[in-house]
Amino acid sequence: MLWLLLAVVAIAGTRNAGWAQSEEKPPINAAASPRPSPAVSPQASAEPSPTPPPPPYNRLTWRSVGPAISGGRVAAVVGSARNPKLYYLGAGGGGVWKSENGAATWTSVFEKTRIASIGAIAIDPDNDDVVWVGTGETNPRNDVIAGAGIYKSTDAGKTWTYMGLRETQQISSIAIDPRDSNRIVVGTLGDIFADSPDRGVYRTTDGGKTWQKTLYLTPSSGVSDLKVDPKDFSVMYAGMWHFRRLPWTFTSGGPDDGLFKSSDAGATWTRLSGHGLPTGLTGRIGLAVAPSDPRRVYALIESKDGILWRSDNAGADWTLVSKNTLVDQRPFYFSHVDVDPSDADHVYGISEMLSESKDGGKTFREIADGVHVDFHAMWIAPNDPKRAIVGEDGGYALTLDGGDNWSFSENLAIGQVYHVGYDDETPYRVCAALQDNNAYCGPSNALNPNGIPNRDWENVVGGDGEWALPDPTDPNFVWSDSEDGFLSLYNRRARQGRNVSPWLSTSAASFNISRARYRFNWDAPIAFSPWNPGTVWYGGDAVFQTTDRGESWRPISPDLTLDDKAHQQPSGSPLAYDVSGAEYTDTILDIEGSPLHRDEIWVGTDDGLVQLTRDGGRHWKNVTPPHLEPYGRFEIVAPSTLVGGTAYAVLDRHYLGDRTPYAYVTHDFGAHWTSITQGLPSDQPLRSIRPDMRDAHIAYVGSEEGVYISYDGGTTWRPFMPGMPAAPIFDLRVQPRYNDLLAATHGRSLYIFDDLTPVQEFGRATAARDMLFAPRPAYEFSLHADEDSTYTKYYAKNPPRGAMLSFYQATPGSSPPAVRVYGAQRRLVRTIAGDRCVEKKPQPFVTNDAGLNRTTWDLRENGPVRWNGAAREAYKGPRTGAYVLPGTYTIQMTLGGRTFSQAIAVRPDPRVPYTAAQRAERHAYSEAALGKFSAVDAALNRLDAVIASAQKAATANASNATLSATLDHTVARARDVRGELTADYHNDEDSIQIPGKLREDLQGLDLSGTGGPPTQAERSLAARVAAEYAAAMRDVSAFFASDVATANRALAAARGAPLSESQPAPKLDCATDESG
Structure with a gap:
């Protein structure tokens, strides 16, 4: 089935704009001919503004919970010839990562730029500390995210400098002269959703201070690939490619596309045509030059004439050597080729499968069995052909023996999540539906002291996961879907899923949905009725309803879309169809029932409509905000859980070349709408919105870069990303019992903001100047260390163990505040104060910052006296006492000269069946x-x-x-x-x-x-x-x-002093501390 085989993506992504508002760029010469343009400085490309000062809740941070068991799309990989342990990779939505230990562990090194999408990475051949990154991947699926120029690091990725080319959006290639590091040539694809002069080949001879555009064809054609002669930087080749994406289709290939060659280091270019090259239209081109014989050039060309061409005389003449589609399954999505540095006949096809030829491209065979399919990048060590790293839809894979064995990506949380689900267990589970990586459910708290391991995530559906939602009536069942309306109900106890789709189309109807009875989006929504959790809705072009867990369905609406048949034709042209379901249109994207009014259901469509029923589907009304151009995507329409008639909606029009953020709120069931975008970056499309469940004035919105918060019902917004890297936010949900905010990032897996209480109470706290917030109940969970024995060990973060205590102070105190915990009869149970060792450095137990702060009580009593003379820190005795008995305790803090108190409920581990008397005996x-x-x-x-x-x-x-x-x-x-x-x-x-x-x-x-x-x-x-x-x-x-x-x-x-029976308490010595 298609859903098991293809690596396909949905929901559009776009250029990340950092914190800056969009700026006009001075025009540069964009003549429609391959001639150089005047020099352009990086500043002329509107460098993103620096990140503003941290907000007052900076001590309260999001935490990454994974999963990393299955990665996301990696578009760029590179290693070091000098250091076999050094690698960099660039994720489609997850930034740049670095490994210094042969891929055993990775560190995110690009987060301060606030850019998520990466297209190319190059290490200076003369200096491993110099690294260039081109942002914006060039695998233009419908979830592709735009970049914001090219960056350079001179300290091995510790810091980055913006070097220009911001408006090019998608950068495919970077070539650095091994003899002169100031000479760099960059290939840019450009905006894939709109015409733009900012595309083509750019060249610098002064290390990026200024750039010349030296190859430019049309406002819609850019560089798909650029490769350099490894022995002569003056010789290079570039493939020019017309690509345009619309909400319902895309085109790949145009009359101006083709292959170009430069013999003067990219200063001027000559079109290569005839002499064996394909005639007629061409599309995406992938290139490779053999290091062992640079006269050998391979060109993977999207064409009706064939697939792989080879030149043995540096591009003067060409021979078609292969028509095998194994080498290039889906040209717009793959189209890469590489060559063994020591053997010009040993060539690799980088496509859905990784394949190799040892006869100069004539015959190919599949390799890399067991590695995730859908390959996008490959780097082979120039001095060791057996060492290579590849990037694919599942992350990366590394081989040290020429491909006989591979280590896989299981240690990078770069999953491209569409939607997040949750249940109401203790602790609750979350579900992540991943682009081309199935859907998984795992714990929000693994109750493992090491963190959340990969093994705790359970696969609940295959293919491209879009939704995965535990059934509210029984969390053992998980509703999941993948492309083309494939809906599955997974039974966790039986470890079995069954197809419960409301409609199954034939192959012909799926290929041309204008003839289909029903249409389903790539990201078809699942929803539960708030007033009857046994009722489940599923969205096609109509809303389907089941009350018997999918045994039977009935539509409760007519077609709620524009039903434009012209937009329902097979996608992909003019060279080849590409009908994966990712471009299906005139469909429903979101279904949400109001918890306040029975039978009230809101619907958002992918062609720009908002529909509402207030009688359970018997009658529907188009309540779309007025004066909108059609064909935008109403990604989320979220009714308030607190105020009747209020709903929030976000509209995404970046598929139409419009990156403006659109957000709306209605307070009268859609009769009137108000635009609410003040404070949001003007060039970041919005993907999600969610009203708070405890304060009607608070709402959260997810953009192409991250999360924003409003305290005034959407009138104004401010960033809400403490501890969260840049990533598109495709979904936001609130776990109501825990009051946690859950974020589905499309590039960094799932994030959780634990306990929103201090955020919700922030306004009241600032008015009071100081405040201790009411903590939520804390559980005395028993932890078990279940070691993950894989080579690439990975653990995501649990929430802090114990009780999270949050407070606000307008100004820092003269010294860090202390926390005191009292039990019955005002018995002092615990004092939390002073310093502790964290990673060999002293850190206060309780922070003392202006704004929101958070510390943790581990639910233990004060510890016993410790023996200061023990030989090692670990032998001095327990730092804390016994765990307290379940019950109610009082938290007390003094802030700003005032004493604050809050009650906290301590609850037993629900998994442990002891009585209160038995617990008291143990205590x-x-x-x-x-x-x-x-x-x-x-x-x-x-x-x-x-x-x-x-x-x-x-x-x-x-x-x-x-x-x-x-x-x-x-x-x-x-x-x-x-x-x-x-x-x-x-x-x-x-x-x-x-x-x-x-x-x-x-x-x-x-x-x-x-x-x-x-x-x-x-x-x-x-x-x-x-x-x-x-x-x-x-x-x-x-x-x-x-x-x-x-x-x-x-x-x-003898007139001497008596013997002393006490000594000064030793100072905290973190250098020798063994606890952290």
């Missing part, structure tokens, strides 16, 4: 053990202080033999008593060579305070340890009453 058991532990460590600290003091006094009184002898005896006795308390281990394996003492026995008791009642064996051990404790503490008391007293009398007789 009392641990508390008793911790009390003894604290007393022992306090005694050890006293003994250490006496030893140090006695040694110092003995040195000072060395001439007094009697006193010195008394003090030496005291030191010896103190060491003996200390030896009864602890074995004083210095290393982990000491315990198998030295028997433990009282302190080690106490460590063998459960100190956590969680779980069921102590077992008989635990009680027996505790009783024996208690007897050991009583005897040891009697010796401690006797030592201080006798030996220390005797020494103090001797010191007094």
Whole structure:
């Protein structure tokens, strides 16, 4: 089936504009001939504005939850010839990533530019620290995102400098002269949705300070590929390609397209034609020049005459060597070719499958079994042909043995999510429907101390996942869909899915949907009735309804679209059809029922309509905002959960060449609409919108770059992206019980903003100047470390363990505030203050910033006294006490001179079936053990202080033999008593060579305070340890009453000070701390 085989994408993406508003660019010479244009400086291309200061909620951040088990589209890959561990890759919607350990782990290095789409990456052949990135991928599916120029790093990706070419939008190629790093040639495809003069070949001879456009044909033709002779930078080849995308189709190929050659390093160009090249129209062209014999050139050409051509004399003559479609399955989406650096006959076809030929392109065979299909990029080490990295729809794959074995992308959260789903379990699960990577459901909190591993994600549908929503009546069932209206109901317990589509089309009807009974968008929506969760809706051109989990369906609407038959013809022209379902139009994109009014259903279509029924589908009304041009996409129409008649909508028109953001709100069921875009970047299309579920004045909108928030019902917007990289936001949902905001990013997988309370209360907090927010209930979850043993280990972030405590202060305090937790009868349970070690650096437990802050109470009590003299930090004893019993506690903070208090409910782990009495038994058991532990460590600290003091006094009184002898005896006795308390281990394996003492026995008791009642064996051990404790503490008391007293009398007789029984608390030493 098509849904299992194709790598196809939906929902349009566009150019990321950073925080800047659009700026006019001075015109440059754009003559319709391949002649150079005057030099253009980077500034003339409207450099994106720098990121503004962090907003006041910068301490509250989004967290990435994955999944990384299946990546997203990687459009650019490159490695280092010098350093076999160094690689960079560029994702279609996920930015630039760097690995310095052979792809074992990756670091995102491009986030500060606020640009998500990457088209090309090049490492300076003379210096690995110099890296160039061309933004805007050139695989122009309907979810392609525009870039914003070319960037350069001179410090191996730590920082980036904008170097111009912003308006070119999509950059396909970068070539750097190995003998002169200031000479760079760039191939740009340009805007794929509108005519533009900003496309073609650009050249710089001063390192990017100025650029010349040296090859330009028409406002709709740009560079699909550009390759350079590896031995002579003056010789290079470029493929020129006309491509235009519309909401309902695309065209690939035009009369001006073709192959060009330069012999003067890109300064001038000559069209190559005839001499064996195809005649007639051509489309996308992929190129490769053999490093071992640069006279050998391969050209993969979209043409009706063939597929792969070869020249053996540097482009003078050409031979058609292959018509095998394996080499180029879908020319507009793939069309790349590469050559073994050591063998000009060994050529790779980079298409749906990765294939190779060892006879100069005459015959090909598939390789890279097991690697995700749909390849877009390949880099082969010039000094080691067996080492290569490829980019594909599933991420990347790396081989070190010429393709016999591959390591896969399982450690990059660059999934291109269409929509996010969630259930209401504790903790709740989220679902991510991924472009060409199935749909997965996994935990929002894995209850694994390492984080959320890949293994916790469950595949619920194959193909291109668009929606995956747990059934609200039973989260064991997950509704998922993929292209062409394929709807699946997955049973998690049975691990089985079944087709529950309301309509199944024939192949002929799917190929030409103007003849189909029903039409379904690539991103056909699923929705549940708020007033009857057993009712499910599915969108085609009509709304379908089932009440029996898909056994039967009935339409509850007529065709709600424009039904323009001219837009329903097979897509792709003029060289070849490409009917994947991604261009299906005149369909429904969103269905949402109002939770306030039964039978109220809102619908948004992909041809620019908003439809409403208030009687369950018996009657429908077109309530589209007035004066809109047709064919825009109403991606989301979201009714308010708080105010009747209110709905928010976003319209996307970037497919029509219009990047303006469109957002609307109605308060009277669509009779009147108000445009609400103030504060949004003027060239970022919008993809999603969601009103808050607790404050009717708050709304969230998702753009091509990220999330924005409004506190005044959409009148004004401000960025809401703390901790979130740039990425298109295709969906926003609020998990109502947890009050979390969920974001489906199309390039960085799923993100969660935990507990919106401080955001929702922000206005009230700023008016009060200081505020401690009411925390949500906290669960004492039991964690289990389930190690992921894969080579490319990956863990996403859990929420903080325990209770999240958020507060606001207008100005920082004179010192960081402290948190105090009280139990019943105002008993102080915990104080949270001071510093802790985080990644070997001291960080305050409680931040002290102006604005919103957040800290965490781990639900433990204050810890016991710690033994400062232990050999290692980890051996000094527990930092915290037992977990508190479930119940209600009081959080107290002093802010701005005022004391604030909030109650918090602590709840037990719902998976653990102990009674309150059983939990209390366990807690009392641990508390008793911790009390003894604290007393022992306090005694050890006293003994250490006496030893140090006695040694110092003995040195000072060395001439007094009697006193010195008394003090030496005291030191010896103190060491003996200390030896009864602890074995004083210095290393982990000491315990198998030295028997433990009282302190080690106490460590063998459960100190956590969680779980069921102590077992008989635990009680027996505790009783024996208690007897050991009583005897040891009697010796401690006797030592201080006798030996220390005797020494103090001797010191007094010699007019000396008594022995000290305390020492200053040691300073926090993060350099040696083993906890983080």
